Amino acid sequence: MKGLDLRICHLYPELMNIYGDRGNVIALVRRCAWRGIEVTVGALSLGDPLDPGRYDLYFIGGGQDREQMLVCEDLSTEKGEALREAVEGGAALLSICGGYQLLGKSFLTWTGEYLPGISLFDVETVGGDTRFIGNVAVRCELEGAEGVLVGFENHSGRTRLGPGCRPLGRVLSGHGNNGEDGTEGCVYRKAVGTYLHGSLLPKNPRLADWLILNALRRRHDLEGLPPLDDSLEQAAHGAALALVRRERRLPARAARKRSP
Amino acid sequence: MELRLAAAVAAGKATTWASRRLGLGAGSNFPGKVMLRLHPRAPEEMAARLPRGCVLVSGTNGKTTTSNLLAAMLREGGMSPVHNRVGANLVTGITAALAQASDLAGNPRGDIGLFEVDEATLPAAVTRLRPRLVIITNLFRDQLDRYGELETLARKMDGALGTLSPDAKVLLNADDPLVASLGKESPASLYYYGIECEEVTEASLRHAADSKHCRTCRTALSFSAHYFGHMGKYFCPRCGSSRPETHFSAVRVRPRGTAGSEVSLSTPRWEADLDLGLPGIYNVHNLLAAAGGACLLGLGREEVTRGVAGYATAFGRGERIPVDGRELFLVLSKNPTGFNEVIRTLKGEGTGLVVLAALNDRIADGRDVSWIWDVDFEELAPLPRHLVATGTRAYDMALRMKYAGLDPSRLEVHGDLKGALRAALERAREGETVYALTTYTATLDLRRLLSRLGAAPALWEGN
Numbered sequence: 001m002k003g004l005d006l007r008i009c010h011l012y013p014e015l016m017n018i019y020g021d022r023g024n025v026i027a028l029v030r031r032c033a034w035r036g037i038e039v040t041v042g043a044l045s046l047g048d049p050l051d052p053g054r055y056d057l058y059f060i061g062g063g064q065d066r067e068q069m070l071v072c073e074d075l076s077t078e079k080g081e082a083l084r085e086a087v088e089g090g091a092a093l094l095s096i097c098g099g100y101q102l103l104g105k106s107f108l109t110w111t112g113e114y115l116p117g118i119s120l121f122d123v124e125t126v127g128g129d130t131r132f133i134g135n136v137a138v139r140c141e142l143e144g145a146e147g148v149l150v151g152f153e154n155h156s157g158r159t160r161l162g163p164g165c166r167p168l169g170r171v172l173s174g175h176g177n178n179g180e181d182g183t184e185g186c187v188y189r190k191a192v193g194t195y196l197h198g199s200l201l202p203k204n205p206r207l208a209d210w211l212i213l214n215a216l217r218r219r220h221d222l223e224g225l226p227p228l229d230d231s232l233e234q235a236a237h238g239a240a241l242a243l244v245r246r247e248r249r250l251p252a253r254a255a256r257k258r259s260p
Numbered sequence: 261m262e263l264r265l266a267a268a269v270a271a272g273k274a275t276t277w278a279s280r281r282l283g284l285g286a287g288s289n290f291p292g293k294v295m296l297r298l299h300p301r302a303p304e305e306m307a308a309r310l311p312r313g314c315v316l317v318s319g320t321n322g323k324t325t326t327s328n329l330l331a332a333m334l335r336e337g338g339m340s341p342v343h344n345r346v347g348a349n350l351v352t353g354i355t356a357a358l359a360q361a362s363d364l365a366g367n368p369r370g371d372i373g374l375f376e377v378d379e380a381t382l383p384a385a386v387t388r389l390r391p392r393l394v395i396i397t398n399l400f401r402d403q404l405d406r407y408g409e410l411e412t413l414a415r416k417m418d419g420a421l422g423t424l425s426p427d428a429k430v431l432l433n434a435d436d437p438l439v440a441s442l443g444k445e446s447p448a449s450l451y452y453y454g455i456e457c458e459e460v461t462e463a464s465l466r467h468a469a470d471s472k473h474c475r476t477c478r479t480a481l482s483f484s485a486h487y488f489g490h491m492g493k494y495f496c497p498r499c500g501s502s503r504p505e506t507h508f509s510a511v512r513v514r515p516r517g518t519a520g521s522e523v524s525l526s527t528p529r530w531e532a533d534l535d536l537g538l539p540g541i542y543n544v545h546n547l548l549a550a551a552g553g554a555c556l557l558g559l560g561r562e563e564v565t566r567g568v569a570g571y572a573t574a575f576g577r578g579e580r581i582p583v584d585g586r587e588l589f590l591v592l593s594k595n596p597t598g599f600n601e602v603i604r605t606l607k608g609e610g611t612g613l614v615v616l617a618a619l620n621d622r623i624a625d626g627r628d629v630s631w632i633w634d635v636d637f638e639e640l641a642p643l644p645r646h647l648v649a650t651g652t653r654a655y656d657m658a659l660r661m662k663y664a665g666l667d668p669s670r671l672e673v674h675g676d677l678k679g680a681l682r683a684a685l686e687r688a689r690e691g692e693t694v695y696a697l698t699t700y701t702a703t704l705d706l707r708r709l710l711s712r713l714g715a716a717p718a719l720w721e722g723n
Contacts, residue, residue: 202660
């Protein structure tokens with residue numbers, strides 16, 4: 001794919017990098033490189049200005065409470081506004097766990113701290129007294145990336161979606177957004193929020209490619225991406241799904257059936 | 261009460277014996293469970309009978325090596341430590357170790373308790389065992405799904421240290437900003453150890469580094485020297501808090517690859533040049549923790565030096581085991597920092613290596629394997645001519661290596677450990693080393709497999 005280039009922005013890589021979320025950036029970079037797409041990764045941290053026209057694809061991972069508060073403060077400036085503008089302008093975005101929460105409208109922690117979000121996603125999060133921890137399988141409803149996502153969740157926040165965004169998928173096994181309504185993650189334009197660690201993208205290459213394709217389309221005109229040899233990715237995905245089934249005694253068919 | 265303790269001890273001994281006979285493993289946790297059910301205060305009562313009291317070693321990495329080194333030094337000093345040696349460090353493991361080292365009435369045959377305790381178990385262990393010395397090695401992101409976040413953990417550990425008696429001592433790693441910040445509210449006296457020579461520094465902080473911010477004011481710390489992970493010399497540019505002065509330090513370190521390091525040790529009373537047979541800078545920290553602990557327990561230069569010289573490798577922490585005319589170099593690699601240090605050591609072994617990487621996701625390993633994406637496997641990728649991935653999450657391991665840049669033609673996946681070991685040995689030439697990097701329960705599995713094959717002594721036969 002000569003002549004194509006992708007500019008990735010890794011937001012707060014040293015602060016929001018819990019549970020191996022940087023693996024998502026590794027996956028994006030490799031999958032571009034294997035296709036001959038020129039890829040650059042810029043890191044933006046506290047105090048660095050964000051130029052909404054600069055990047056095609058943004059990534060923000062999860063973080064611990066302390067780090068999350070620093071980032072919340074930093075995003076409350078014009079930087080949060082610029083990130084929203086970037087997504088409105090066609091950039092793709094992936095946010096995980098703590099990063100996902102900060103891009104919503106607000107996060108009220110279990111200890112009573114109120115963290116305002118940047119309202120990119122129409123979601124609100126409230127901290128709970130227990131953590132949702134475990135392997136997860138989700139039926140992904142994202143157009144062009146349908147299928148089952150596998151990952152690992154570890155969060156106490158309960159996130160509820162408003163009318164301004166739709167869920168990333170429906171939980172087949174695990175808790176997802178709040179453990180009650182069966183939704184997991186959210187999607188607004190080409191921006192995705194989710195609770196899934198794992199890292200998420202290496203074992204879910206269709207979602208990785210969806211992000212790459214949509215990010216490339218911001219500045220390039222193209223139909224699709226040439227396929228890669230994903231046999232190892234599929235084997236790892238299959239092994240993770242088999243694990244979820246064993247844990248939850250999920251019938252093998254349920255994972256393939258369309259949700260109502 | 262006496263009878264109840266005796267019954268619990270008898271049950272503990274019997275279950276330990278039975279689980280060894282049945283080949284269920286070293287029998288370290290289950291017997292403790294049985295005992296605590298029979299007599300919940302069994303550990304308190306047995307610990308109170310140790311004339312020289314108890315020492316606890318806690319932290320993410322290095323507990324086993326530190327306590328084994330310290331045990332070797334204590335023995336040189338004529339003491340007889342009761343020690344949970346096989347790394348079973350929950351309250352159940354400690355209880356079982358006490359029973360194993362006691363007569364049937366519950367009187368310990370040793371005179372000092374030396375227990376490694378899981379960071380999350382520290383509060384319970386402090387309450388139950390009333391230690392005279394607590395050593396904390398480091399705090400890294402390890403199994404966050406089990407322990408919660410580091411700050412929460414640090415607060416709990418602070419709470420535990422706050423309940424120590426005023427004549428107790430706490431020995432902390434000064435090079436770890438989070439550990440060095442602990443115990444400020446504790447009535448016990450605080451002591452610190454650290455590395456004081458800067459030749460061993462790394463160019464920049466790796467992403468696996470965890471505590472890079474000042475715990476008081478949250479400002480990013482400045483590092484003037486950096487050893488590995490977030491270990492180094494640091495200060496806070498805003499509030500001025502900085503690395504404490506060390507009482508026990510390595511003033512010179514000369515690394516010798518997988519063979520170990522030469523370390524010049526300095527204490528308030530004496531100095532010594534030691535030949536440490538354990539590889540990696542992280543083992544220099546373990547040595548400092550053990551030597552500092554020994555000094556705080558009243559031992560001198562002779563005991564420390566002889567203890568280090570006579571030290572036998574902690575289980576799975578760099579053992580070399582001959583198998584089939586090849587040598588298996590067995591290294592426990594259970595979290596990002598540990599793995600990065602192992603990779604740094606392997607880089608001294610050249611390229612064209614045969615590597616066996618075993619990733620498990622059992623409870624003791626942490627169910628979440630996301631952490632492998634925090635390891636710098638990109639630095640390992642150029643080293644193997646062949647890598648066999650195995651364990652309950654074998655495919656995750658293989659996928660990580662593919663994305664780290666290892667050519668898939670050099671990658672092989674074997675879900676079952678025996679097949680994986682055979683495949684790795686077949687790839688190695690006569691006399692060559694196979695590097696086995698294994699998570700905690702995978703190390704146990706591999707040890708068990710090797711002893712079944714007659715290649716290694718069973719765990720409980722001791723190191």
